[in-house]
Amino acid sequence: MISTTRTPRNPLLGLIPHMSGEWAAIVWTAAVGILNNLALIVLAVIGSYMVALAVMRQEVAAPVWWFVGIAAVVLRAVLTWHEMDTSHSIAYRILAALRMALFDGFARGVPSRKPGQHTGKLAATAMGDVEKLEFFYAHTVAQLAGSAILFIAGVAFLLPLGPEVAGALLLGFAALVAVTLPGLRRGARLGARVQQARSAVSVLAVDLLAGTREILGFGLQEHAQRQLAERSLVVDAGQRKLSSFLALAGSLRELCVLGTVVAVFLAAISKPGLDAVWLPALVAGTLTLLAPVAEGVATVTQLQPHRASAQRVLEGISLPSDRGVAPAVLEFDPNGPLGVEVKNLQFTYDDGQPALRPTSLSVAPGEHVGISGRSGAGKTTLARLLVRLWAPDSGSISLVSRDGREVDAWAVSEASFRRMVTLVEQDSPVFHGSVLDNMRLACPNVTASEVLEALERAGLPLTGDRWAEGVDTVIGEQGMSLSGGERARFCLARALLIKPRILVLDETSASLDPASEQALVKTLGAIAGETTIITVSHRESTLAACDRRVHLAD
Numbered sequence: 001m002i003s004t005t006r007t008p009r010n011p012l013l014g015l016i017p018h019m020s021g022e023w024a025a026i027v028w029t030a031a032v033g034i035l036n037n038l039a040l041i042v043l044a045v046i047g048s049y050m051v052a053l054a055v056m057r058q059e060v061a062a063p064v065w066w067f068v069g070i071a072a073v074v075l076r077a078v079l080t081w082h083e084m085d086t087s088h089s090i091a092y093r094i095l096a097a098l099r100m101a102l103f104d105g106f107a108r109g110v111p112s113r114k115p116g117q118h119t120g121k122l123a124a125t126a127m128g129d130v131e132k133l134e135f136f137y138a139h140t141v142a143q144l145a146g147s148a149i150l151f152i153a154g155v156a157f158l159l160p161l162g163p164e165v166a167g168a169l170l171l172g173f174a175a176l177v178a179v180t181l182p183g184l185r186r187g188a189r190l191g192a193r194v195q196q197a198r199s200a201v202s203v204l205a206v207d208l209l210a211g212t213r214e215i216l217g218f219g220l221q222e223h224a225q226r227q228l229a230e231r232s233l234v235v236d237a238g239q240r241k242l243s244s245f246l247a248l249a250g251s252l253r254e255l256c257v258l259g260t261v262v263a264v265f266l267a268a269i270s271k272p273g274l275d276a277v278w279l280p281a282l283v284a285g286t287l288t289l290l291a292p293v294a295e296g297v298a299t300v301t302q303l304q305p306h307r308a309s310a311q312r313v314l315e316g317i318s319l320p321s322d323r324g325v326a327p328a329v330l331e332f333d334p335n336g337p338l339g340v341e342v343k344n345l346q347f348t349y350d351d352g353q354p355a356l357r358p359t360s361l362s363v364a365p366g367e368h369v370g371i372s373g374r375s376g377a378g379k380t381t382l383a384r385l386l387v388r389l390w391a392p393d394s395g396s397i398s399l400v401s402r403d404g405r406e407v408d409a410w411a412v413s414e415a416s417f418r419r420m421v422t423l424v425e426q427d428s429p430v431f432h433g434s435v436l437d438n439m440r441l442a443c444p445n446v447t448a449s450e451v452l453e454a455l456e457r458a459g460l461p462l463t464g465d466r467w468a469e470g471v472d473t474v475i476g477e478q479g480m481s482l483s484g485g486e487r488a489r490f491c492l493a494r495a496l497l498i499k500p501r502i503l504v505l506d507e508t509s510a511s512l513d514p515a516s517e518q519a520l521v522k523t524l525g526a527i528a529g530e531t532t533i534i535t536v537s538h539r540e541s542t543l544a545a546c547d548r549r550v551h552l553a554d
């Protein structure tokens with residue numbers, strides 16, 4: 001986990017450390033790309049020479065030229081396949097590396113704490129920006145390096161023909177840059193607009209998907225469709241402008257390439273001693289050399305959107321932990337339930353309104369404490385602070401072992417902490433997939449029988465036709481096939497699998513009918529003692545089962 005908040009001046013360079021494992025592969029692809037381009041140049045030169053020889057002198061080229069030509073064809077076929085194969089696999093690895101780093105950052109920055117953050121925007125960054133960068137690092141960097149190296153080699157190769165010939169090539173390069181530079185800002189502006197418009201579509205799509213029920217309930221389908229169509233039109237209009245601009249810039253560059261080829265040709269024919277049969281080869285070689293260079297110049301001058309994407313990704317990756325300190329390393333793994341010692345805990349969301357006023361609380365190992373309080377008093381906030389989803393603005397939370405050892409919760413390593421403390425909320429997420437898939441999120445190696453046992457303990461035995469496929473039963477997106485009560489028990493079972501030392505429940509019983517609530521209370525009674533339970537609830541009947549009750553004052 002990288003928690004730096006420093007942003008390098010060039011974000012494209014700043015992302016490099018996050019792909020450190022891929023550099024050897026990227027250099028390899030660049031080398032393969034160079035060899036492939038070289039084979040193309042050789043093929044063009046030799047092919048033109050052989051044709052010129054046949055047309056101008058009615059001669060067949062020596063066998064060695066045939067051999068080199070055929071070797072170049074074979075080499076190109078093999079290298080093109082290999083290049084595609086390796087660059088695709090690098091692309092996927094880079095995609096995965098950047099996305100993992102991003103999700104890590106998002107997880108640390110916990111978007112829900114920040115009202116300014118929007119899942120749609122984060123999704124646009126994680127998907128669109130990362131894809132753009134994946135292409136840049138896996139293909140473009142190699143392509144740029146390849147065309148630059150070949151261009152320098154080409155100039156060196158033409159020097160023996162005279163400084164005018166090599167000079168014409170250099171002049172052509174300068175012209176390419178000169179026609180591209182003036183449009184730089186406009187291209188960047190258009191690119192940024194398209195990116196922004198795409199992000200707006202993503203934001204809307206996420207909102208519409210999340211609000212499907214409301215859209216249907218209020219009959220807003222047409223309105224939603226119109227909104228989506230309007231935003232998509234903005235993308236379309238921007239993309240058209242950008243495409244026209246790029247096409248114009250491309251034509252100008254092609255004109256430059258053509259001019260350069262003519263200039264090289266004219267410089268070469270003015271040289272005495274150059275056999276005319278080589279002139280077509282010179283033209284073909286210059287053309288095949290300049291085409292990727294022209295593309296490279298275009299790419300370099302259009303890097304602004306990539307920089308903007310890299311900036312967004314880097315910001316996501318570098319989201320400071322709410323705690324903003326170096327990762328904790330203490331391995332604290334005592335046996336049995338843990339107590340909690342909360343001292344003067346305070347927390348404020350980004351809006352500046354205190355959500356939790358100074359709060360102190362002692363929970364003994366194995367105790368079952370109920371927390372009540374008026375709506376908005378900060379119970380959920382406290383629950384999330386206890387499980388270290390957010391860090392307090394001030395005050396402390398300590399874990400206390402049965403033998404009296406007390407450690408700062410934030411000093412404990414992430415892995416160790418997550419093995420000991422867990423949270424079940426009223427709307428804890430359930431993912432699309434089978435029962436087992438969901439359970440394995442908490443406990444990757446859990447067996448089917450352990451899952452069945454945990455579900456049974458949580459009061460959700462998988463019996464009856466509905467669960468005919470047992471732990472392989474698919475429960476649908478967001479657990480749609482579960483009722484509210486079943487969902488609560490399902491999430492409780494998932495939490496029980498890790499055998500937590502502290503179990504925090506936030507309104508887990510809120511949507512249960514009295515019978516299910518009693519079943520849950522019974523389950524908690526059964527595990528009380530082996531684990532410490534902190535239950536946040538409004539319900540008198542849930543709180544009544546606790547050893548002790550704490551009322552959270554406003």
Ligand SMILES: Nc1ncnc2c1ncn2[C@@H]1O[C@H](COP(=O)(O)OP(=O)(O)OP(=O)(O)O)[C@@H](O)[C@H]1O
Binds near residue numbers: 115350355382
């Ligand atoms: N992400 C957030 N951003 C800004 N303010 C928030 C956020 N989440 C909660 N709040 C505010 O913090 C305060 C405490 O909220 P919290 O959800 O902790 O209360 P609660 O006691 O659990 O309420 P309830 O019983 O209604 O669930 C409230 O004033 C709430 O409006």
